Amino acid sequence: MDTRKALENKVCLVTGGTRGIGRAIAEMLLAEGAMVVVCGLWPDSVTRAVSEMEARWPSKVKGKAADVSEYEQVRALFEFIDRETGGLDVLVNNAGVGIFAKVSRIKLEEWDKMIRTNLSGAFYCSREALSRFEKRDAGYIVNISSLAGKNAFSGGAAYNASKFGLNGFSEALLLDTRYDNVRVSTVMPGSVATEFGKSVGEGDLGEDWKVHPEDVAEVVRMLLHMPARTMVSQVEIRPAKPKRT
Numbered sequence: 001m002d003t004r005k006a007l008e009n010k011v012c013l014v015t016g017g018t019r020g021i022g023r024a025i026a027e028m029l030l031a032e033g034a035m036v037v038v039c040g041l042w043p044d045s046v047t048r049a050v051s052e053m054e055a056r057w058p059s060k061v062k063g064k065a066a067d068v069s070e071y072e073q074v075r076a077l078f079e080f081i082d083r084e085t086g087g088l089d090v091l092v093n094n095a096g097v098g099i100f101a102k103v104s105r106i107k108l109e110e111w112d113k114m115i116r117t118n119l120s121g122a123f124y125c126s127r128e129a130l131s132r133f134e135k136r137d138a139g140y141i142v143n144i145s146s147l148a149g150k151n152a153f154s155g156g157a158a159y160n161a162s163k164f165g166l167n168g169f170s171e172a173l174l175l176d177t178r179y180d181n182v183r184v185s186t187v188m189p190g191s192v193a194t195e196f197g198k199s200v201g202e203g204d205l206g207e208d209w210k211v212h213p214e215d216v217a218e219v220v221r222m223l224l225h226m227p228a229r230t231m232v233s234q235v236e237i238r239p240a241k242p243k244r245t
Contacts (some may be wrong), residue, residue, distance in 0.1 A: 008033035016095030018049035020194035024213035068121030088132040119160035120228040190238035
């Protein structure tokens with residue numbers, strides 16, 4: 001198999017694909033010749049992202065607004081993919097939210113939002129993807145988790161819980177599907193230079209020392225190019241020289 005063409009014309013869904021890590025992954029997949037579908041929470045941001053990527057990769061990218069924490073919206077997203085592309089080969093569960101506060105101060109709706117988006121959203125999308133993979137007799141799911149899924153920190157209880165849960169879900173999903181020609185990998189970045197978890201205009205992104213979204217995309221590219229006989233189950237990514245405190 002010529003791994004250089006492993007992604008050519010493959011249909012790939014990237015959730016949370018309008019900015020940050022998701023956008024970098026979507027653009028990497030397009031550069032590899034894939035057909036890419038992105039979703040995001042806001043219709044305007046999806047339209048803008050698709051337009052910008054279409055300018056570079058005409059007729060190769062589609063988008064639909066969807067909140068992955070709502071199952072009916074996920075179901076509608078996958079029906080859109082069926083209509084527009086006829087199937088699915090790769091799912092990248094990237095959509096996520098981060099709200100940070102100690103347990104005594106986090107609001108109930110904030111807890112629910114993170115668990116539903118970061119964990120239930122990955123379940124909803126994976127469940128829908130598996131029936132599409134069955135028709136292809138193959139598929140790949142990449143779950144973008146976090147080092148926070150292995151390392152708890154003060155103020156991160158809800159985020160930690162969602163990412164610890166995602167890691168456990170990913171491991172079980174791998175075991176469920178490995179004999180169905182479905183591969184599952186979990187990517188766990190540390191500090192990445194994006195707006196994630198920040199308010200508008202808040203602070204520096206730390207671009208001089210943090211991992212860049214394109215670096216995470218490069219790891220995903222490597223995973224998708226691995227021979228079918230090999231499955232990389234987990235990858236940890238961290239800054240080479242983190243900021244000293």
